[in-house]
Amino acid sequence: MAALSSRPWWKDAVCYQIYPASFKDSNGDGLGDIPGILSKIDYLKDLGIDVVWVSPMFDSPQVDMGYDISNYEKVYPPYGSVKDMEALIEACHKGGMKLILDLVINHTSDQHAWFKESRSSKDNPKRSWYIWKPPRYAEDGTRLPPTNWRSYFSGPTWEYDEHTGEYYLHLFAKEQPDLNWENEETRKAIYDSAMCFWLDKGVDGFRVDTVNMYSKGVEFKDAPIVDGRFYEQPAWLYYANGPRMHEFLREMNQNVLNNYDAVTVGELPHTSDPKKVLEYVGAGDKQLSMVFQFDIVDLGQGREHKYHFEEWKLPQLKDIVAKWQQFIEGTDGWTTVFCENHDQGRSVSRYASDAAHERAPSAKLLALMLCALTGTLFVYQGQEIGMTNVPAGWPIESYRDIESVNFYRAMAARTHNDPAELAYVMRSLQVLGRDNARLPMQWSAEPHAGFTDCERGPWMRVHDLYGDVNVERQVREGEGSVLGFWKRMIRFRKEHADVLVHGAFEGFGMEDERTFVFGKRVGEKRAAVVLNFTGEEQTVELPEYEGLVLKVGSYEDAENQELGAEGRIRKLRPWEGRLYLAGC
Known part of the structure; x- marks a missing residue:
């Protein structure tokens, strides 16, 4: 690090x-x-x-x-x-x-001055600032766009321009012509x-x-x-x-x-x-x-x-x-x-x-x-x-x-x-x-x-x-409140940036469909996070990190739930998360 x-x-x-x-x-x-x-x-x-x-x-x-x-x-x-x-x-x-x-x-927008020039004529100096292609034609003479690409906003990525008889490319809306980065x-x-x-x-x-x-x-x-x-x-x-x-x-x-x-x-x-x-x-x-x-x-x-x-x-x-x-x-x-x-x-x-x-x-x-x-x-x-x-x-x-x-x-x-x-x-x-x-x-x-x-x-x-x-x-x-908890978590993240922002990640029990348990480590310091992604009480097992101590819980009384806890098994209430630290 x-x-x-x-x-x-x-x-x-x-x-x-x-x-x-x-x-x-x-x-x-x-x-x-x-x-x-x-x-x-x-x-x-x-x-x-x-x-x-x-x-x-x-x-x-x-x-x-x-x-x-x-x-x-x-x-x-x-x-x-x-x-x-x-x-x-x-x-x-x-x-x-x-x-x-x-x-x-x-x-850009099709209202940008660059594109207005580009579409004004085939020989305009800014014509090549955007991507223009001639049409294709089917066997029956039907005009087709240069490719069959689909826009992110539905429909084709090509818009026909009657004035110059060519299509311009737009990966998004037809009012968003793509710039030609080759130029x-x-x-x-x-x-x-x-x-x-x-x-x-x-x-x-x-x-x-x-x-x-x-x-x-x-x-x-x-x-x-x-x-x-x-x-x-x-x-x-x-x-x-x-x-x-x-x-x-x-x-x-x-x-x-x-x-x-x-x-x-x-x-x-x-x-x-x-x-x-x-x-x-x-x-x-x-x-x-x-x-x-x-x-x-x-x-x-x-x-x-x-x-x-x-x-x-x-x-x-x-x-x-x-x-x-x-x-x-x-x-x-x-x-x-x-x-x-x-x-x-x-x-x-x-x-x-x-x-x-x-x-x-x-x-x-x-x-x-x-x-x-x-x-x-x-x-x-x-x-x-x-x-x-x-x-x-x-x-x-x-x-x-x-x-x-x-x-x-x-x-x-x-x-x-x-x-x-x-x-x-x-x-x-x-x-x-x-x-x-x-x-x-x-x-x-x-x-x-x-x-x-x-x-x-x-x-x-x-x-x-x-x-x-x-x-x-x-x-x-x-x-x-949710806002109060976010403030607390952001402060906590900054106080323990070495392990939370920069630590190495390891997951545990990754096939479990109800809970998410992961660890963070840097030097001798460890963090363990246990999360219950269900609306029912769940049991989780803490990672085998020595000296883990509860530091933050998403329920205000999480610390009370830890009293008398033995071993590495913890019960989590619906949608509850807890964060433990060791080696601080």
């Missing part, structure tokens, strides 16, 4: 992701904004946050909630201004926190506009969106057919982790990031091989500081279609945790700890129980687990109070996310509105849909959850349970 003085600051950091539209509205228009974030700086500092990550706040038509950027150097006006962002950067730094932004450079001039413009502009203002780094999709090769082959009902097929094997991907990232570091000592955390989907992941995060190769590996949040997703929910068992979750805890051992790589973000369902609903009497214990259980794992910890807004997925009864009309709505419409068309099929789709969206994480932050029991005082309400429906689950109530409840 590296000496404390030589460790990069970001390894020990606790990061908090903010989704601007849904965090806090300061001006009563129903939409969250940058001044709203500024008003909660003390809240974040009190929680124990070291890094604030702000999801896209750039100027955008908002087809995909800001991930369709029309100008990297401006702020979406309803969110505020560049001056507001400068004030937020300064406030974070004064509060002892860093600030990172989303770096969305696989694609050196394009890359330089990206570095200058999307990166240096903000780094010069004091931003401390980036969460890098779709970080393994910039190099798509040049062959553009058809994808294998895995679902015969559709012409379009998943094609990530052709556009993820392409032939020049590592070259591009090395160049990005050499030309930009190294000059600012900026941290990067990459979004790395479709990459389940630890050896491939290490190619991105090895410190000696200077590509990315760390990545989000998606196995844990992909749990339960369908094989052919994301929103075809599939039941899973606890050993699957445990194997994923063990895999990404252990893959950096003996290397110069680093990892992340997370189970929520703006693209996922809420962890309490997905991995534990959001039933009324089990919601708080479940949220504390997950907090204890996450805070005991090696890597940089990321917390998503509302996770610290145990926010849950949308209620099962919400209709599709209450959903706002383009991915969810497009998938529902596609399945409705394909199945001729089959009630059983659409009920299955709605169940899947209720578990996995991105809107689950995008509901307004629940600050109080006031109207609209204290998120806004807009008379017509917020931009998106507030969760039905905001009166029961909100910050103000949990602050009153103190340490016994």
